[in-house]
Amino acid sequence: MPLAIISGTHWGDEGKGKMVDFISQKANMVIRAQGGSNAGHTVVVEAKKYVFHLIPSGILHPGIKCILGDGMVIDPADLLQEIQFLRDNGWEESLPRLFISEKAHLVMPYHRLFDQLQESFRQSSRIGTTGRGIGPAYEDKVARWGIRAVDLLNLDTFKKKLQLVLNYKNAILEKVFQKPPLSFKEVFEQFEKYSDQLKPYIVNTLPIIYDALASHQNLVVEGAQGTMLDLDHGTYPYVTSSHPVAAGSLLGASLGPLSNIQSVGICKAYTSRVGEGPFPTECLDQTGETLREQGGEYGSTTGRPRRCGWLDGVVLKYATRINALTSLVITKLDVLGGFSKIFFCTHYRIGNQVASELPTDPFDWEIAQPVYQELEGWESDISKIQFYNDLPRATRDYIELIEDFIEIPVAILSVGQDRSSTIVRKEIF
Ligand code: IMP
Numbered sequence: 001m002p003l004a005i006i007s008g009t010h011w012g013d014e015g016k017g018k019m020v021d022f023i024s025q026k027a028n029m030v031i032r033a034q035g036g037s038n039a040g041h042t043v044v045v046e047a048k049k050y051v052f053h054l055i056p057s058g059i060l061h062p063g064i065k066c067i068l069g070d071g072m073v074i075d076p077a078d079l080l081q082e083i084q085f086l087r088d089n090g091w092e093e094s095l096p097r098l099f100i101s102e103k104a105h106l107v108m109p110y111h112r113l114f115d116q117l118q119e120s121f122r123q124s125s126r127i128g129t130t131g132r133g134i135g136p137a138y139e140d141k142v143a144r145w146g147i148r149a150v151d152l153l154n155l156d157t158f159k160k161k162l163q164l165v166l167n168y169k170n171a172i173l174e175k176v177f178q179k180p181p182l183s184f185k186e187v188f189e190q191f192e193k194y195s196d197q198l199k200p201y202i203v204n205t206l207p208i209i210y211d212a213l214a215s216h217q218n219l220v221v222e223g224a225q226g227t228m229l230d231l232d233h234g235t236y237p238y239v240t241s242s243h244p245v246a247a248g249s250l251l252g253a254s255l256g257p258l259s260n261i262q263s264v265g266i267c268k269a270y271t272s273r274v275g276e277g278p279f280p281t282e283c284l285d286q287t288g289e290t291l292r293e294q295g296g297e298y299g300s301t302t303g304r305p306r307r308c309g310w311l312d313g314v315v316l317k318y319a320t321r322i323n324a325l326t327s328l329v330i331t332k333l334d335v336l337g338g339f340s341k342i343f344f345c346t347h348y349r350i351g352n353q354v355a356s357e358l359p360t361d362p363f364d365w366e367i368a369q370p371v372y373q374e375l376e377g378w379e380s381d382i383s384k385i386q387f388y389n390d391l392p393r394a395t396r397d398y399i400e401l402i403e404d405f406i407e408i409p410v411a412i413l414s415v416g417q418d419r420s421s422t423i424v425r426k427e428i429f
Pocket of ligand 1: 011012013038039040127128129130131132133134135224225229238239240241274275276
C-alpha cells in the first residue's frame with residue numbers, strides 16, 4: 001500500500017500545495033493531517049490560481065477522495081468559504097469527495113480573539129502568528145475544552161459544551177483582558193447554521209482510509225507548515241501549535257508506522273520564513289529583496305512579506321533525519337535564475353564553534369552565523385525546461401550538491417507555478 005507523506009523541510013511556504021497537487025495525480029486519496037487556516041496552499045491549473053487553506057490540494061483531481069484529518073483544527077466559516085469557492089469555479093462535482101473527520105477540532109470565535117489578545121500581551125516577544133486562532137484551538141484540545149466536528153452532529157451535546165466553555169472563556173475575557181463577553185445566543189445560532197451546512201461532510205473517516213489501504217490504493221498525506229514550525233522539533237517558541245513533521249502527519253491522519261512509506265520533503269531552492277524567530281541565512285540586503293520579489297514571497301494567508309535568504313542546508317539535513325525523508329522535491333528553482341553566485345549554508349558558526357547540528361538554546365540561535373559554500377549561478381530562464389539534462393550545468397551542480405549533502409535523491413524539481421513546469425527524475429508512485 002503505497003503511502004506518501006509530504007512534509008515541508010523549513011518554515012513552511014515551500015510550495016507544498018503545488019507538489020501535493022502534482023503527486024496526487026497518481027493517488028486515490030489525500031489526507032490533510034494537521035493545522036488549519038494558518039496554511040495557504042496555492043495551486044495553478046491552466047493559468048488559474050486556486051488558494052486553499054483547509055481543503056487538501058488534491059481536490060482538483062477528479063475522483064480523488066480528500067479528507068480533513070483528525071489532527072486538524074477547522075474554522076467552519078473558512079471551510080464553508082472554500083466549499084463555496086469550489087462551487088463557484090465549476091468544481092461542484094468535487095464536494096461528494098470531501099470528508100471531515102469527526103475527531104477534528106473546531107476553531108471557535110473565541111480562539112481568534114485569544115490569538116490576538118495573547119499576541120498583544122506578549123508585546124515584543126510575540127510569535128507573529130497568522131491570527132487564525134490556531135494556537136488557542138490546540139490549547140483547548142490539550143486542555144480538554146475542545147469542541148469537535150462530531151459535536152456539530154448533535155446540537156444538544158454541542159449546546160452543553162458551548163455553554164460550559166463559553167462561561168470559562170468569558171470569565172477570562174472579562175477578568176483578565178477586561179473585554180466584553182461573547183454572547184452565547186449569537187455563537188450558538190451561528191454554529192447551528194454551520195452544523196446544517198457541514199453535516200453532510202462530517203463522518204467517521206477511519207473505514208474510508210482503511211478500505212483504501214486494504215485495496216492497495218495510493219495515499220498522500222499532506223502536512224502543512226514545515227519542520228521548523230513543529231511544536232516539538234522546530235524553533236520553539238516561534239513555532240505553530242501542531243506537528244508538521246512526518247510522525248505528526250501519521251498521527252493526524254490516523255495512521256500507524258506502516259511499512260512502505262515514501263517520506264517526501266518539499267524544500268524551496270532558497271529559504272523563507274514569516275513571523276518572528278531565528279533564521280540564520282536570512283538576507284537583510286538586496287539579495288533578500290530580490291528573492292522576495294522574484295519569488296513572490298508574500299504570505300498567501302496574511303499577505304505579509306516573507307523574510308528570505310539562501311538555502312539553509314543545516315536545517316535541511318535535520319529535516320531529512322527527523323522526517324526520515326526518502327526523497328526530496330526542490331521547488332521554485334527558476335527563482336534563482338539571474339544570480340551570478342548561489343550560496344548554500346553547510347554549517348553554522350556559533351561563537352568559536354563550527355556546528356553541523358541545529359542548536360536548541362535560543363541564545364545560540366540568535367548568534368548563529370551561516371557558513372556558505374559558494375557556487376556559480378545561472379543566467380538563463382529555466383522555467384520551460386522539461387528534462388533534467390537540459391538544465392544549465394550550474395543548476396545541476398546545485399541540485400547534485402544538495403543531493404550529496406543530504407544523501408537522498410532529489411526526485412522532482414519545480415521550475416514554475418503551473419503543473420506542467422515540473423521535472424520528474426524519480427516517480428513517487
Ligand atoms: P500560527 O500557526 O498562526 O499559530 O503561527 C505560528 C507561526 O507559524 C508564525 O510564525 C506563523 O507565521 C507561522 N505559520 C503558520 N502557518 C504557516 C504557513 O502555512 N506557512 C508559513 N508559516 C506559517
